[in-house]
Amino acid sequence: MSNTSYCPNTPEEIREMLGVIGVTTVEELFGAIPADLRTRSFYLPPGMSEFEMTRHVSSLAEQHPRDIANFIGGGYYDHLIPAVVDHLAGRAEFYTAYTPYQPECSQGTLQALFEYQTAICRLTGMEVANASLYDGATAMAEAAMMAMRVTDRDKVVIDGCVSPFYRQVVRSYLANLSVEIVDIPPRGGIIDRPGFASAVDERTAVIIVQNPNFFGSLDDLGDLAELAHAKGALLAASVYPVSLGLVTSPGEMGVDIVTGDGQSLGNPLSFGGPSFGFIATGKKHIRNLPGRIIGETVDREGRRGFVLTLQAREQHIKRHKATSNICSNQSLCALRGLFFLVSLGREGFAELARLNYDKAEYAKSVFAKLPGVTVLNPGTTFNEFTLALPKDAGPVVERLLAKKIAAGVPLGEWYPEMRNCLTVTVTEKRTKAEIDTFAHKLEWQACK
Amino acid sequence: MTETYYSKEHEWVRVKDGIACIGITSYAANQLGDITYVELPRVGKGVKQFGELCSIESVKAASDIFAPVSGKVVKVNEALEETPEIVNESAEDAGWLAWIEMADLKELGNLMNFEGYDEYLRGLE
Numbered sequence A: 001m002s003n004t005s006y007c008p009n010t011p012e013e014i015r016e017m018l019g020v021i022g023v024t025t026v027e028e029l030f031g032a033i034p035a036d037l038r039t040r041s042f043y044l045p046p047g048m049s050e051f052e053m054t055r056h057v058s059s060l061a062e063q064h065p066r067d068i069a070n071f072i073g074g075g076y077y078d079h080l081i082p083a084v085v086d087h088l089a090g091r092a093e094f095y096t097a098y099t100p101y102q103p104e105c106s107q108g109t110l111q112a113l114f115e116y117q118t119a120i121c122r123l124t125g126m127e128v129a130n131a132s133l134y135d136g137a138t139a140m141a142e143a144a145m146m147a148m149r150v151t152d153r154d155k156v157v158i159d160g161c162v163s164p165f166y167r168q169v170v171r172s173y174l175a176n177l178s179v180e181i182v183d184i185p186p187r188g189g190i191i192d193r194p195g196f197a198s199a200v201d202e203r204t205a206v207i208i209v210q211n212p213n214f215f216g217s218l219d220d221l222g223d224l225a226e227l228a229h230a231k232g233a234l235l236a237a238s239v240y241p242v243s244l245g246l247v248t249s250p251g252e253m254g255v256d257i258v259t260g261d262g263q264s265l266g267n268p269l270s271f272g273g274p275s276f277g278f279i280a281t282g283k284k285h286i287r288n289l290p291g292r293i294i295g296e297t298v299d300r301e302g303r304r305g306f307v308l309t310l311q312a313r314e315q316h317i318k319r320h321k322a323t324s325n326i327c328s329n330q331s332l333c334a335l336r337g338l339f340f341l342v343s344l345g346r347e348g349f350a351e352l353a354r355l356n357y358d359k360a361e362y363a364k365s366v367f368a369k370l371p372g373v374t375v376l377n378p379g380t381t382f383n384e385f386t387l388a389l390p391k392d393a394g395p396v397v398e399r400l401l402a403k404k405i406a407a408g409v410p411l412g413e414w415y416p417e418m419r420n421c422l423t424v425t426v427t428e429k430r431t432k433a434e435i436d437t438f439a440h441k442l443e444w445q446a447c448k
Numbered sequence B: 001m002t003e004t005y006y007s008k009e010h011e012w013v014r015v016k017d018g019i020a021c022i023g024i025t026s027y028a029a030n031q032l033g034d035i036t037y038v039e040l041p042r043v044g045k046g047v048k049q050f051g052e053l054c055s056i057e058s059v060k061a062a063s064d065i066f067a068p069v070s071g072k073v074v075k076v077n078e079a080l081e082e083t084p085e086i087v088n089e090s091a092e093d094a095g096w097l098a099w100i101e102m103a104d105l106k107e108l109g110n111l112m113n114f115e116g117y118d119e120y121l122r123g124l125e
Helices: A011-021 A050-062 A083-089 A107-124 A136-151 A164-173 A193-199 A222-230 A241-245 A283-288 A315-321 A331-368 A393-402 A432-446 B026-032 B105-110 B114-124
Strands: A155-159 A180-184 A204-211 A234-239 A257-261 A277-281 A293-298 A304-309 A384-388 A421-425 B004-006 B011-016 B019-024 B035-039 B052-058 B062-066 B071-076 B098-102
Touching (some): A083 A331, A193 A222, A241 A331, B011 B105
Parallel strands (some): A204 A234, A234 A257
Antiparallel strands (some): B004 B011, B011 B019, B019 B098, B052 B062, B071 B098
């Protein structure tokens, strides 16, 4: 504690408190936290004036090139954000992350969130959605726990083609529950159906998949829904919302719980957050849905109004048996998602999805012509696909970054047998010229 | 007429051929107020005497319902899914919750008869 100027406690008080806890030093108190995760120093440089600070931050920003063509996906995507999204989200009426404490006094906030829920239902083809969750990974974990409540079972079968980050978060979330989590390794980059058929049994609460999967492949989930339902289990799918402008909705495929990350809907990349998660399901499961739900009603004079509904699921009523403990939330990010969707409209959104698909198809055709490069996805993809390169993908990505191309996600870290593989994303923002330059430089770096 | 037994948690039990029909008492239904949802147990669920069976939500609260006897749930009152208010209207008859195949008939000895429950309620007032 070399610098205690921001700490109101005197050294004597600190000693006294440590004594009560039964440790001798502050260092010992935080001993359980790995050293590399702890702040080494609380030293802050001397204060700056507003002008000095603006200049300092601008100079930091200038150190980072802005003209990098971004082909990275893997869960977070570089999409256009119409200016109207920032404008609406910046309005003082909306600009808070908190659910109002006297919610019914804030009819505007409730109405906006109700419309968000409606948009998510229309997008996913489901009947009910909540007012948002933290992100796509935690939404998947919530879906697993929800399915365990619905079925009263304790086994979760998860596809190995689901994002490794998501699978890790699901394991962390469920670590202290009595649950068996079974991973089914991918077969040829897609769902191993025989593997699922033998793993899913009468103890299985849920099958969890991702569509498109981590390698970019799209799949028809209808047969998996049948497999799950035949055993009394549910099917949960995490989806990339932008793809739903083009792809059959999960609701139509028979999925029981749909989750996903809302970053691609009007939220900037911002080094990975904040974003929001969404979750939607059938009406019959609504009491097991986590989080807050906004409902539409009429007041005593018959006027349309909005309320927080089905609160008996929540922690202030059901305590430890609540369906989740989401209270403060991502509703500002969720509202950005709503503003994004309504600014595009039904046709604009379909057009956006089509652009992503077409550009990615063009890129696939260009890359497939490079010597020694193959597209690994066996079937349809949306805007993301996986290339097998003639050499280790990691160093190739490093070298391309120096050429102002963020080439994609090298897969070796999570799939050791796929060291040569690179997952590439092409959003609507990428131009033909950028794709051609990428292919040209990739040939130079990887194929020579 | 079959004898009715009562628990301190305000559940009632009527047994016929080893099957216990159970529900909550009129007193409990009145205390809860307007019932909005009955979370029925799953058929096949195993329960322990005085262990959790299911829950009931009313405009006032969400309350746990405890199984007055041990055994296996063999049937639930599906009518309550759509019309939970039956429990308010007829808690000790049409508003029954579940049938439990009893594991041990002797457990009825841990419950009260009508007079005992009546006296117990007086003590609560």
